[in-house]
Amino acid sequence: MYRYDRFDHQLVAERVAQFRDQVCRRLSGELKEDEFRVLRLQNGVYMQVHAYMMRIAAPYGLVSAAQMRMFAHIARKYDRGYGHFTTRQNIQFNWLKLQDTPDILADLATVEAHAIQTSGSCIRSITSDEFAGVAPDEIVDPRPFAEILRQWSTFHPEFAFLPRKFKVSITGATEDRAAIEVNDIGLQVVKNAQGEVGFRVLVGGGLGRTPVIGTEIDAFVPWQHLLTYVESIVRVYNEFGRRDNLYKARIKILVKAIGIDEFRRRVNEEWVLSKNGPNTLTQAELDRVAAHFSAPHYADLREGDAEVAVLRRENKAFANWFKRNVKPHKVAGYAAVELSLKRTGVAPGDATAEQMAAAADLADRYSFGELRISHMQNLVLADVRQSDLIELWEETKVHGFATPNIGLLTDIICCPGGDFCTLANARSITLAKAVDERFDDIDYLQDIGEIDLNISGCVNACAHHHVGHIGILGVDKSGEEWYQVSIGGSKGSPAAIGKIIGRSFHFAQIPEVVERLLQVYVRERFADERFIDTVRRIGIEPFVEHVYATPVQEEGSLLLPAYDLIQQGTPYDVPYYSPRF
Numbered sequence: 349m350y351r352y353d354r355f356d357h358q359l360v361a362e363r364v365a366q367f368r369d370q371v372c373r374r375l376s377g378e379l380k381e382d383e384f385r386v387l388r389l390q391n392g393v394y395m396q397v398h399a400y401m402m403r404i405a406a407p408y409g410l411v412s413a414a415q416m417r418m419f420a421h422i423a424r425k426y427d428r429g430y431g432h433f434t435t436r437q438n439i440q441f442n443w444l445k446l447q448d449t450p451d452i453l454a455d456l457a458t459v460e461a462h463a464i465q466t467s468g469s470c471i472r473s474i475t476s477d478e479f480a481g482v483a484p485d486e487i488v489d490p491r492p493f494a495e496i497l498r499q500w501s502t503f504h505p506e507f508a509f510l511p512r513k514f515k516v517s518i519t520g521a522t523e524d525r526a527a528i529e530v531n532d533i534g535l536q537v538v539k540n541a542q543g544e545v546g547f548r549v550l551v552g553g554g555l556g557r558t559p560v561i562g563t564e565i566d567a568f569v570p571w572q573h574l575l576t577y578v579e580s581i582v583r584v585y586n587e588f589g590r591r592d593n594l595y596k597a598r599i600k601i602l603v604k605a606i607g608i609d610e611f612r613r614r615v616n617e618e619w620v621l622s623k624n625g626p627n628t629l630t631q632a633e634l635d636r637v638a639a640h641f642s643a644p645h646y647a648d649l650r651e652g653d654a655e656v657a658v659l660r661r662e663n664k665a666f667a668n669w670f671k672r673n674v675k676p677h678k679v680a681g682y683a684a685v686e687l688s689l690k691r692t693g694v695a696p697g698d699a700t701a702e703q704m705a706a707a708a709d710l711a712d713r714y715s716f717g718e719l720r721i722s723h724m725q726n727l728v729l730a731d732v733r734q735s736d737l738i739e740l741w742e743e744t745k746v747h748g749f750a751t752p753n754i755g756l757l758t759d760i761i762c763c764p765g766g767d768f769c770t771l772a773n774a775r776s777i778t779l780a781k782a783v784d785e786r787f788d789d790i791d792y793l794q795d796i797g798e799i800d801l802n803i804s805g806c807v808n809a810c811a812h813h814h815v816g817h818i819g820i821l822g823v824d825k826s827g828e829e830w831y832q833v834s835i836g837g838s839k840g841s842p843a844a845i846g847k848i849i850g851r852s853f854h855f856a857q858i859p860e861v862v863e864r865l866l867q868v869y870v871r872e873r874f875a876d877e878r879f880i881d882t883v884r885r886i887g888i889e890p891f892v893e894h895v896y897a898t899p900v901q902e903e904g905s906l907l908l909p910a911y912d913l914i915q916q917g918t919p920y921d922v923p924y925y926s927p928r929f
Contacts, residue, residue: 349410349718350495350640352460359503360457363464367391368450375447390470392463393449396768400444402452403466408476408494408518409437409721411461416708416719418459423701426452431704433689433697435761435812436515437475437721438466442768464502469510471501471582475517477525478722481641482730484678488537488545490520492638493574496629499637500575507582511589512597514582515554527723529553529562529843530815532599533581538568546570551581551611552603555809559845560600563608565615571634573619575627580619584611644716644731649681653734668752668790669741683734685714687727687749688759692788694748695777696762697725706747714740723839725761726754756793757801757862758784761812765805765822766829772805774822774829779803779858786859796866799879800839815839817880818865819846820858829855835865835891836883849892864895 352360370387373379379387388394392403404419411419419439423431426448427441434440444452456462466473474494481489497516501507507514518535519526528534534550546568553562569577585599588606603611660667675684687707690696699707707727711719714736720728727749732740744750753759760783763769765776780803787793802816813819815837823830830852837846853861866879868891873882883891 349412350407350637356460357457360460360462360464363391363462364450364453364457367453371446371450386468388449389467390465391449391453392466393444393446394467395770396442396764397766397770398768399442400446400449401440401442401768402444402449402463403434403436403438403440404456404461404463405466405473406438406461406721407498408474408480408491409478409723410491411719411721412459413708413711413717413719414459415461416704416711418455418461420701420704420708422452422455423704430698430700432695432764433699433721433725433727434763435723435725435810436466436473437478437723438473439721440764442764467513469512469514470508471504471510471514471516474498474501475515475526475531475723477519477521478720478728479525479675479684479730480520481643482677482679482682482684483521483523483525484676485523486521486678487539488520489638489641490518490535490537491641492634493520493535493537493571494518495637495640496575496633497578500579500627507586510582510586511591512594512599514585514599516578524839524841524843525723527812527815527839527843529841530555530559530812530839531562532585533578534562535574535578540568544570547574547577549577549581552600552608553843554598554600555812555814556598557595557807557809558598558600559809559814560604561843561845562600563603565608565612572629573623574629576622576625577615577619579622579627580615583618584614588614643679646679646682646731647733649679649733649735652681653737656734656737659738665752666738666741668794669744669750670737671794672752672754672756673750674737677731679731681734683732683737685729685732685737685740685744686722686754687729687744688751688754689726689749690753690759690784691748691751692758692784693781695764696760696780699727703747703749706743707749710740710743710747723761724754724759726759752790753793755798755800757787757796757799757866758793759801760784761800761802761816763804763810765803769805771808772822773807773824774805774831775855776803776805776811776822779820779822779831779855782855783859783862786863796869797876797878800837801862802837812839813837814845815843816846817883818862823852825852831855831858833858833861833865833895835888836880838880847888849888850896861895865891868894 374384394401428443432440515531516533517526517531520537530553536548549566550562551565715729715731762780766772800817802813803820804811804813805822819834821832832852834846838844
């Protein structure tokens with residue numbers, strides 16, 4: 349992974365000192381909150397319901413064992429013993445005191461980590477495929493390009509105050525695991541007919557209150573011009589993006605307003621001025637950065653392992669874990685392993701300090717001292733010998749990482765929601781817990797197969813509910829929590845925005861609604877057909893009809909459909925999920 353040079357160390361140290369002074373002036377009253385807000389956001393510090401939150405960068409999801417141990421240290425010393433891994437491949441701490449935040453940044457700097465540009469109207473942390481560098485379907489490892497983009501965008505003076513936040517995602521594989529179609533800029537490595545490497549560039553994707561799938565602006569930009577082309581896009585957005593309306597300030601609104609052809613014309617007009625300028629990449633520069641991502645010293649191993657094969661046949665629990673949590677690797681004899689952060693009763697993406705320290709130890713023993721943070725809010729050990737899988741499985745069980753539900757219904761993506769976030773209309777964590785408990789049957793989950801269930805507490809869509817196979821959005825109705833349900837979304841290529849099935853539901857109805865959606869799927873599916881494929885084939889109408897039908901009266905079922913509950917105003921007394929409050 350990338351290691352700091354002396355300039356990086358100096359830059360981060362100066363930023364820590366600068367922020368320490370800003371915090372001191374805020375605490376003394378010299379800086380008012382309106383003045384301080386933009387400064388703290390530039391350092392990833394948010395004000396939430398109960399305390400301050402800090403979002404720490406993990407560029408393109410890659411962290412060292414030392415950095416993971418530092419996260420554990422922060423959880424113990426400054427937080428309430430845990431952290432929350434997010435869909436942006438980073439980690440958040442939700443229970444911080446403002447006066448401690450400079451010390452946290454100073455501690456992070458000792459392990460070459462920071463919180464720079466994890467918030468604010470700037471180019472945010474670059475995200476990528478959590479299996480970058482090891483995926484069998486990879487054309488080119490995208491991490492060197494992601495690092496080049498990170499270095500270019502950090503403290504970019506021209507783009508420090510964009511109309512709104514700006515997100516870039518990059519993948520080097522044929523399968524899109526980086527959600528490039530729903531980012532402001534999506535980049536996919538491709539090769540042309542001559543075998544030359546370049547990028548397919550998408551622009552104007554995004555979720556939030558106006559979900560949009562990105563549009564291709566160029567099918568092939570040579571890799572040498574990656575920075576100059578991306579810079580031209582951001583420059584056009586910075587000049588023409590709206591600043592008069594917060595809700596219409598994203599690049600997706602600009603692209604839709606003027607059309608992709610006009611937007612492309614303006615970008616190309618700008619690109620002519622910089623195409624062969626100083627930011628044109630050279631082979632020497634690419635080689636310099638790529639050297640940080642050279643392959644580890646893989647052993648010469650045979651494909652597979654006999655003991656693993658035997659245990660898969662004889663031990664159902666291991667077989668389930670292997671099927672869901674073990675992923676293919678491009679090097680014979682190795683595998684990538686996902687550590688599930690989706691145990692029943694625990695907020696999706698949460699990990700305790702003890703778990704983070706354990707994950708660091710596992711990385712040192714089994715995966716060359718590195719981990720990945722996935723878009724699904726799990727952790728990944730990317731380079732595990734297949735002969736170590738049985739031993740690793742036993743250890744993951746001890747530390748709570750072995751839930752065999754990767755890609756299944758209870759591998760829920762969930763934002764902090766109303767339990768923490770000041771923007772949320774409704775709780776997400778509590779609802780995820782209720783759904784998880786309703787479907788806590790691994791045999792049933794395995795039979796149902798792959799389903800993405802995403803729960804967002806508000807229209808900002810931090811949990812990407814729009815692109816969940818089942819998406820749930822918290823909405824406010826006269827001060828009460830209700831939830832809007834959509835189906836048919838997809839984050840991979842081709843990405844799709846889910847369709848809302850009808851009126852919203854009260855909190856206690858949602859597990860039953862999910863149950864009814866699954867009943868239609870089981871009734872209508874072809875053999876081995878995924879939920880999303882069934883929805884695409886038959887449409888949403890059969891699901892709508894069944895969800896809103898009068899329910900069968902049986903123990904554990906709700907006896908009234910959603911519209912009756914709305915009319916009667918049936919109350920529910922559901923406690924907040926707050927074991928750490």
